[in-house]
Amino acid sequence: MMMARVIPCLDVRDGRVVKGVRFQGLRDCGDPVSLAQRYESDGADELALLDIGATPADGAHGVATLRAVRAELSIPLLAGGGVRSVGDATRLLESGADKVAVNTAAVDEPALLTRLADRFGRQCTVIAIDAVRADDGWRLVTSSGAHRVDVNAVVWAQEATERGAGEILLTSWDRDGTGNGYDLPLLRAVRSAVDVPVIASGGGRESEHMAAAIRAGADAVLAATIFHDQLTTPRFLKSELGRTGLEVRPC
Amino acid sequence: MIAIIETSTANLASVETALARLGRETVRTIDPSVVESADYVVLPGVGQFLPARTRLRETGVDRALVDRVRAEKPTLGVCLGFQLFFEGSDESQGEPGLGLLDGRVVALDGPRSPHMGWANLDDRTWGPVYFAHTFGVRSAPGAETTWADCGGPFVAAVRRGALLGCQFHPELSGSAGRRWLTRWLAANRREGA
Numbered sequence: 231m232m233m234a235r236v237i238p239c240l241d242v243r244d245g246r247v248v249k250g251v252r253f254q255g256l257r258d259c260g261d262p263v264s265l266a267q268r269y270e271s272d273g274a275d276e277l278a279l280l281d282i283g284a285t286p287a288d289g290a291h292g293v294a295t296l297r298a299v300r301a302e303l304s305i306p307l308l309a310g311g312g313v314r315s316v317g318d319a320t321r322l323l324e325s326g327a328d329k330v331a332v333n334t335a336a337v338d339e340p341a342l343l344t345r346l347a348d349r350f351g352r353q354c355t356v357i358a359i360d361a362v363r364a365d366d367g368w369r370l371v372t373s374s375g376a377h378r379v380d381v382n383a384v385v386w387a388q389e390a391t392e393r394g395a396g397e398i399l400l401t402s403w404d405r406d407g408t409g410n411g412y413d414l415p416l417l418r419a420v421r422s423a424v425d426v427p428v429i430a431s432g433g434g435r436e437s438e439h440m441a442a443a444i445r446a447g448a449d450a451v452l453a454a455t456i457f458h459d460q461l462t463t464p465r466f467l468k469s470e471l472g473r474t475g476l477e478v479r480p481c
Numbered sequence: 482m483i484a485i486i487e488t489s490t491a492n493l494a495s496v497e498t499a500l501a502r503l504g505r506e507t508v509r510t511i512d513p514s515v516v517e518s519a520d521y522v523v524l525p526g527v528g529q530f531l532p533a534r535t536r537l538r539e540t541g542v543d544r545a546l547v548d549r550v551r552a553e554k555p556t557l558g559v560c561l562g563f564q565l566f567f568e569g570s571d572e573s574q575g576e577p578g579l580g581l582l583d584g585r586v587v588a589l590d591g592p593r594s595p596h597m598g599w600a601n602l603d604d605r606t607w608g609p610v611y612f613a614h615t616f617g618v619r620s621a622p623g624a625e626t627t628w629a630d631c632g633g634p635f636v637a638a639v640r641r642g643a644l645l646g647c648q649f650h651p652e653l654s655g656s657a658g659r660r661w662l663t664r665w666l667a668a669n670r671r672e673g674a
Contacts, residue, residue, distance in 0.1 A: 232598035233609060270655070275599055301498050306611055306653045323491035323527070326498070328613070328653060350491060351528050351561075353595040353613040396595045396615070427597050449598060479599045479609045481655075 233479045234471060235275035235450035236440070236464040237308075237429060238457045240265060242295050243283040249407075249455050259458035266299045269457060273465035273481035274305060278399070278452060280331070281311030282374065293325040300326025308399070310358055316345050323350060331399055333358040334372040337379060337386070340393050347394025352426075357395035359383055361416055362403040368416055371403050383416070388423045398428045399452070405433025407455065412443040421447025435461075437470035444476055483507045484519035486546075486562075488536040492527035496559065499652035503662060511536070513545035521669065522549065526561020530586070530616075531573035533561055543579055550581055553643040555669035560614060563639070563646035572616050581644055582624055584636075589617045591632035599654075602637050603628040608657040610637070610649040617648055643669060 240247045240262050247259040259265070266277055279299060281292040296309055309322045310331030319330040330350070336342050336357055346355040360375065361368040361383035368383035387398055400420055402413035412430045420428055430448035434440055440451045456462050468478040485496055487509045497507050500523075507523075508515070516522055524546065526533065537543040550556050558566050567578045570586035578586070589596055596617070599609040604627060612629070618636040629637035629649075638647045645665055651658035 232593070232596075232600050232612075235598055297494070300494050301501070304499060304502070304653065304655050304658060306613070306650075307495075320491060324494070326494035328492065328495055328650075349528060352615055353597055354491075354527060397597060425594050427593050427595070449593065 232449065233275070233477045234440075234444045234448075235429075236273070236467055236478075237276045237278055237450050237452040238265075238269040238274050238464065239278040239280060239431070239452050239454040240299075241280050241282045241454060242292060242311075243281075245292070245295055247458060248282070249458055259455075262295050263298045263302055265458065267302050269464060270303055270305055272463040273468055273479075275464070275479055276306045276308065276450070277303060278308045278310070278331075279327075281309075283311070293321060296322060296325045296327060308356060310356070310399075315342070316349055319346055319350065323354065329354050329356050329397065331356040331358040333360065336390060336393075336395075337370060337372050337381065340389060343390055343393035343395050347396070352394055352396030355395050356397045356399055357387070357390040358399040358401070359387055359390070360401045360403050361413070363413075367419070375403065384419045384423050387420045391424045391426050395426065397426050398424065399431055400428055400448075402432035406431070408433050409435035409456075411435070411439040412446075412448070412451070414442055414446040417443055417446040417448050437462075437467050440467055441471055441474050441476060444471070482519055483521040483523060484510045484515050485523045485525060486516060486537075486542060487511045488524075488533040489528050492525060495650070495652045496523055496525050499658065499662060503659065503666070505666070511540050511542060513541040516542050516545040517549050519549075520555070521666070522546070522554070522556045524556070524558040524562035524565065526559055526564065528561060529572060530561065530564060530570040530578075531576050534565060534573065534576050534578065537565070537579070546579060547581065550642070550644050555643045555665070556645070557665055558644075558646040559652070560648060560650055563648050564616060564618070566639075566644065566646050567618060567621075570616055582621055582639060582641060582646070584618050584621045586616045586618055589615065589631050589635060596631045600629050600631075607660070610647075610651065610654040610657050610661070612637075612649045614648060
């Protein structure tokens, strides 16, 4: 198996990194380029850059931040936020993203995933899935939480990969921002349904959470606030993961 | 001067910025005369085998690549670029590769597909490098080969004469990648390059 990846996530609005719980109460966490550089030198295996100023109505924009981060970064960069079309994805890939995440637009039109994979390859096409617990499993939320969609999240994960997504960014809407750990049953359910790499997101705070997520089937763990608030570093988390017997990239 | 072949505009920034961080100037090109004469050439790779191969053919860059490799001029292929050096790919059956290396590109069968993430090479002194691919090469006869594993050994890097190919992304592989690129540039040092 490959080494478990630790991925800091930068949610960017108006050129600044922000964070909040479930996209409410956003606060400024700093300059994207400085944070990106710090995270790479602190052992990050990859970086996610999500433009939360963009909406499905606006389309993806904010490539200036992406270009600036790309100029300083020697690790993979996943970009997303309001990607609505192949044109939006092209703009991000031309500006320095190595992978592009789509969410709402793919739920609205799953064929978008196929067009992206045909053009750029599956390895560049990430499906971001925001899942919320329901009585009989999980359903989707889209448009940054504005809409609940009566679609089974695990079934959607499977369909999305069949359509062309080469990786899943799986966020637990219930857990996001709480620091109470990732949704392990969600991870297990998706892991058993797909063959693509899965990035766990939502609720990860302690190294124990990361280790549990990886053992539940995640190939990578994503977190934001714990890094922005300097509660921990990717290096520290990875050394703890290594101590539990998981294989990580030394740094 | 390092020429980066522009079969598609996507994903050139990673290679450009990585070389810029090593203090190197680069130029994007799809002009065969630039490709043939540049001190160094990088054939990057994102997308699919067929469209990239078609672009190389319709611009004449494919012949320029063959000419410069024959003339022992340093040429680096990354990911899809590396795959294009071979005889062909199962990703686009019936479409010949550049035929600069013996062997075929096949679908990789491993625990995850795409094969994506950090992994060690058989020479672990390099440290882990970053892979992101669905297809790969299992055998490259007649070339110096560095191996990695995905459901069995596959070719992570290959060298024959002035031709170097990496299935992984040295421009995304942190310090290991920097060392890889630095070694390529130093081993092929050209006056005024």
